Amino acid sequence: MNIGNNCGRHFQSYFKAKRGYCTDLTKARFHALFNFFSMSFVPGQELKKDKHVCHLENSIPDDKLLPEVGPIHLPTSERVLKRFYASEGKCALWLFPFHCIQFNDSLKGNAISDDHLNDSPDLSSESDGDLMQRIIRATPRPQYLRNIAKSFIKNVIEQKMLNGKYLALHWRYNHGDWLFHCERTLKHKKSPVCDAVLETIDKPKMIAAEIVEFFNARPELEGIYIAAPLEERPLIDAIKSSIGETVPIFIGDSLMTHMLSMYPNCKWMKDNFHDIFSSLEQEICSLSDTFLYSAGSSWSRNIMMERHAQNIPNEKSWENVGLFFKALKKLHPESK
Known part of the structure; x- marks a missing residue:
């Protein structure tokens, strides 16, 4: 090199x-x-x-x-x-x-235009947000990862759809990583978000129903990719049961199989599997038509910044913590 x-x-x-x-x-x-x-x-x-x-x-x-x-x-x-x-x-x-x-400033204002992107930046006058967007656009994931993602979308996802438009769901709410911060926060102050998550997180059927309702409200979508840890299997199964067999649902297992089929003898990939696969799932989520992202997740936020810098409309990205509030409202209909 x-x-x-x-x-x-x-x-x-x-x-x-x-x-x-x-x-x-x-x-x-x-x-x-x-x-x-x-x-x-x-x-x-x-x-x-x-x-x-x-x-x-x-x-x-x-x-x-x-x-x-x-x-x-x-x-x-x-x-x-x-x-x-x-x-x-x-x-x-x-x-x-x-x-x-x-890099939060990269999410402020409009996306940098392609014409402006090709200009040499004037560092003395360019805003932090525009400069950050330049950095984001100039540092995509490695080419081999992008190739795997495109191949998976073409040869796996699109084979089960007509238009190839899918919803990507990043789900990262658990009692360990995410809720640890909530449990610590609630000792000192109230947090409506934490309250909603804590009360509904162990009700996968209710959450799955909200996800399916979100999906069905967007008829252009034909399938779902779910980026979630193994312990979220009850939620994944609940989504499959609620949405029916006609909507294809993809999870990490199928992506991992496709990745290893393209690079069956790559020792470096196997040695660094966790980081590589995490980045690959980010690429799949980034390329989705609509992205339901996890609140408070830097993993999701990185994708959000990337999609914004690429001028993907804001209405194509939604924070999925709102689903907890909808489930909570149905759980307590008497509450206003």
């Missing part, structure tokens, strides 16, 4: 967004990235843990400037970033800057 050649096979600086990088998962991601670019740590400067402290040579800033838990949130300020990541190194690696700089 050109990056490896241009950087002399090593990064000279590492920009940290949080404190620790010594977990087995993080080390595996370093290894995968270095293999991809044919690079490595400078000999003797490998990532290591000493006396319970994670250490990486030539990494900035000092841990004292970073939050004890989670990533730091930085403003969209060139001055602040230059001071925070002051380095003279030729090549730097920004370490997992997830949530480090929020």
Whole structure:
């Protein structure tokens, strides 16, 4: 890869967004990235843990400037970033800057036009939102992932439809990840969203009925792709039972089978299966006609930002937490 050649096979600086990088998962991601670019740590400067402290040579800033838990949130300020990541190194690696700089401004206003997109940006005057949209448009998922997604849509989804228009549903409400934040929030303040989810999350038939009603209200849609963890099987089964056999429903099993059939002997794909498959499902959701996205999910939000930057109408994307409120209203019809 050109990056490896241009950087002399090593990064000279590492920009940290949080404190620790010594977990087995993080080390595996370093290894995968270095293999991809044919690079490595400078000999003797490998990532290591000493006396319970994670250490990486030539990494900035000092841990004292970073939050004890989670990533730091930085403003969209060139001055602040230059001071925070002051380095003279030729090549730097920004370490997992997830949530480090929020891209929420990319959702404000209109999508950047194709004509404007092809112009060279004037960084002194262009808005943060437009610049963020440029970045989103310039960083699509890897080509091989896009090829798998297009092949799955053409050879699996469209084979069971006339017009190929499908609803993508991302469902990420569980008692672990999502509701953990709710349970913590409710200790300090009221949250109507959390109350609605907590009271209806264990009623998959009611939620499925709302999803089916949403689908049936859009006659142009012919099928559903559901991106959800395995523990959501009761909801998936309830949707299938409620919607009937005439509407095709696709889940991760069929997508995984198709992916592995296209790359049956790819060790790298198998070693990095979780991240690859997650990105592949994002691509399937992004290419859908209509997207029902999960509230509070960065996974869903990334797709929303991508669809907005591609000028997909807002009415083609809906936050699915509203379905909980509809179910709650039917559960308590006496409430106003």
